[in-house]
Amino acid sequence: DSGVTQTPKHLITATGQRVTLRCSPRSGDLSVYWYQQSLDQGLQFLIQYYNGEERAKGNILERFSAQQFPDLHSELNLSSLELGDSALYFCASSGDLRHGYTFGSGTRLTVV
């Protein structure tokens, strides 16, 4: 157990729908990162939050949004889903400089 918890583990939904993925960071970590992993694109950085505020943005589509709540958990919202959004979505967290970045076990999203 890495200490980073992601729910749900699996999600199957239809095109056009909206889903929410949840991440609880390792205890004490203030930063949360979201990554998308697809077969042909590897791990793509989507967005980073630090202590509730957006810190950096990567290749995140406008249909996707995220937020980090006062208890530091984060949610990634994916809307108007397309078949191409099917992927593994990972959350990572980081805190002090000794531990670097820790990943959760991911949410597998399948859009049908």
Place this chain on the structure above:
Amino acid sequence: GENVEQHPSTLSVQEGDSAVIKCTYSDSASNYFPWYKQELGKGPQLIIDIRSNVGEKKDQRIAVTLNKTAKHFSLHITETQPEDSAVYFCAASIGYGGSQGNLIFGKGTKLSVKP
């Protein structure tokens, strides 16, 4: 922004042989270079990392080297075992986490160790 290239994409070795995976990065400001191992159905797991003030780091059978001038770093696994079979990712970031930076990954290397 940062771009990380990783080679080879697949690597097959005999048990007991060494394996080497190489990465190059583009942003000279990057100062943290971790390596992750990902097994099927699991999230990436940190196996070793190196910071830009160090040229080499070793942890048992795993070592990482960094050449800041050439902007490349490599993972070396000696005496490979079947349980080393997995996908390995290199990454680079400016900063070591916390409020700083975010990891940019290479596309991964699928390592197969044949018994």
